[in-house]
Amino acid sequence: MMTENIQVLVRVRPLNEAERARGDHECIHVTDDCRTVQFVAPVAPDRRGAKSVVKALTFDGALCGSQQSEVFRASKITQLLRDALEGYAVTILAYGQTGSGKTFTMTGPESLDYSDAEQAPLPGEHGAAGLIPRALGELFTMLGTPSHSHFVRASYLELYNEAINDLLNPESTNLQLRWQAKTGVFVENLLQVDCEGVADAIAVFAEGTRNRKVGSHLLNKDSSRSHCIMTLYLPRKDLRGAEGRICFVDLAGSERLMETHTTGEALKETSHINKSLFVLGNVISALADPRKRAGHIPYRDSKLTRLLMDSLGGEGRTLMLACCSPSSLYLDETLNTLHFASRAKNVQNRPVVPQPAVDTQAMLIQQLQATLVSLQEENACLKLRNDARASEPAASSTHTGSSSMSAGSEIAALLADVRQLRTSNELIQRSHDALLRENQQLKTKLERLEKVFYHSEEK
Numbered sequence: 358m359m360t361e362n363i364q365v366l367v368r369v370r371p372l373n374e375a376e377r378a379r380g381d382h383e384c385i386h387v388t389d390d391c392r393t394v395q396f397v398a399p400v401a402p403d404r405r406g407a408k409s410v411v412k413a414l415t416f417d418g419a420l421c422g423s424q425q426s427e428v429f430r431a432s433k434i435t436q437l438l439r440d441a442l443e444g445y446a447v448t449i450l451a452y453g454q455t456g457s458g459k460t461f462t463m464t465g466p467e468s469l470d471y472s473d474a475e476q477a478p479l480p481g482e483h484g485a486a487g488l489i490p491r492a493l494g495e496l497f498t499m500l501g502t503p504s505h506s507h508f509v510r511a512s513y514l515e516l517y518n519e520a521i522n523d524l525l526n527p528e529s530t531n532l533q534l535r536w537q538a539k540t541g542v543f544v545e546n547l548l549q550v551d552c553e554g555v556a557d558a559i560a561v562f563a564e565g566t567r568n569r570k571v572g573s574h575l576l577n578k579d580s581s582r583s584h585c586i587m588t589l590y591l592p593r594k595d596l597r598g599a600e601g602r603i604c605f606v607d608l609a610g611s612e613r614l615m616e617t618h619t620t621g622e623a624l625k626e627t628s629h630i631n632k633s634l635f636v637l638g639n640v641i642s643a644l645a646d647p648r649k650r651a652g653h654i655p656y657r658d659s660k661l662t663r664l665l666m667d668s669l670g671g672e673g674r675t676l677m678l679a680c681c682s683p684s685s686l687y688l689d690e691t692l693n694t695l696h697f698a699s700r701a702k703n704v705q706n707r708p709v710v711p712q713p714a715v716d717t718q719a720m721l722i723q724q725l726q727a728t729l730v731s732l733q734e735e736n737a738c739l740k741l742r743n744d745a746r747a748s749e750p751a752a753s754s755t756h757t758g759s760s761s762m763s764a765g766s767e768i769a770a771l772l773a774d775v776r777q778l779r780t781s782n783e784l785i786q787r788s789h790d791a792l793l794r795e796n797q798q799l800k801t802k803l804e805r806l807e808k809v810f811y812h813s814e815e816k
């Protein structure tokens with residue numbers, strides 16, 4: 358099976374007003390090759406007294422500035438959407454310290470108002486729109502409206518204090534993670550909304566974004582307090598092939614409690630955020646290390662990593678957007694992000710389009726149904742011919758003795774055919790019903806087995 362490393366793109370935002378006013382300087386720099394990030398790393402003083410050294414890390418891409426269209430291009434979203442339409446599970450994951458620009462990159466600036474689903478700006482209307490609205494626009498440009506090839510359904514969840522909440526149905530909280538052979542890990546009872554066109558998809562995105570938990574602290578006045586995942590499911594209309602999907606993950610940012618002066622409920626939120634990011638770091642470290650890769654990977658230590666199992670070392674295709682602040686004040690956090698991103702680059706996935714299991718029962722039922730329909734048609738045809746013959750004037754049927762004899766025997770033969778067809782219709786109908794019952798029993802049995810398997814896995 359082909360392996361493929363997680364793709365990593367680094368985005369360095371510009372210094373903000375507060376940082377400039379404070380006199381912070383830029384401590385990282387993207388070089389002209391648009392792949393390398395240079396930074397001044399502190400080291401223990403050497404004999405000549407030097408305390409820092411210029412280092413560089415290379416990624417699949419690196420950019421700075423505020424141009425959203427550049428991020429869209431560099432992320433190769435069009436190709437990723439094509440992959441998802443083909444049946445792959447694609448994930449785009451924004452990672453970085455609080456205030457580093459994850460939400461700006463995924464959604465857009467605060468000035469873009471998604472608070473009213475009806476009035477939400479459509480992609481193309483605003484150059485500052487982030488990756489998600491742009492990807493929604495691109496998807497429907499590719500599919501056309503209405504789409505003839507795929508259905509599009511969307512879900513939007515947040516992971517807040519280790520509880521999964523449905524952002525499209527705010528009453529639906531603390532949802533459970535389940536597992537089944539066909540889909541792997543999934544969130545039970547998570548609402549999936551049909552999107553017929555880009556306006557529907559943007560309205561869904563706006564509704565979920567409005568319901569996200571946002572808080573304010575010293576490093577970011579609109580800080581995400583939860584990890585959010587918007588997923589587009591893309592089943593084919595002809596029911597052939599696997600259902601692809603594309604997930605947009607906007608992680609909450611790690612933060613230093615001392616600096617954000619966090620207390621009370623916010624302190625609890627931050628501890629949960631930091632803990633799940635810590636587990637994410639452990640999972641990435643284990644997967645990035647060829648000696649540990651084959652051993653135990655601690656996915657089960659947090660819901661976030663369980664949700665991302667397929668994207669990290671699994672069968673999906675993943676792009677990580679590592680967001681960084683350039684401010685010298687946050688050099689430590691930025692170096693953490695860059696080293697995390699560098700490890701993530703070594704994580705290998707094995708992207709495959711899952712082959713739908715061949716359901717022989719279903720195929721047999723389909724064949725029987727087709728036979729039944731053609732027999733019914735034939736039957737109706739024969740009946741018509743039969744009725745027509747029976748109503749023909751007697752004169753014409755008694756034209757000659759022998760022709761009357763042959764017509765009579767033909768009718769008798771036809772009636773025998775009809776009787777035979779009726780009998781075989783009934784037999785097919787009965788075996789069809791029996792197969793349906795058997796199929797239902799097998800499905801119930803399979804669900805029971807999956808539950809047992811899932812519970813034993815949980816233990």
Ligand SMILES: Nc1ncnc2c1ncn2[C@@H]1O[C@H](COP(=O)(O)OP(=O)(O)OP(=O)(O)O)[C@@H](O)[C@H]1O
Pocket residue numbers: 369370371373422423424453454455456457458459460461462466467577579580581582608609610611680
């Ligand atoms: N590339 C950029 N260009 C201009 N402004 C940016 C850029 N990235 C981020 N910003 C601004 O910086 C601030 C923080 O960004 P954002 O809220 O996206 O950070 P975040 O990483 O999502 O933070 P948190 O983890 O706390 O939610 C916002 O005011 C945002 O508009």
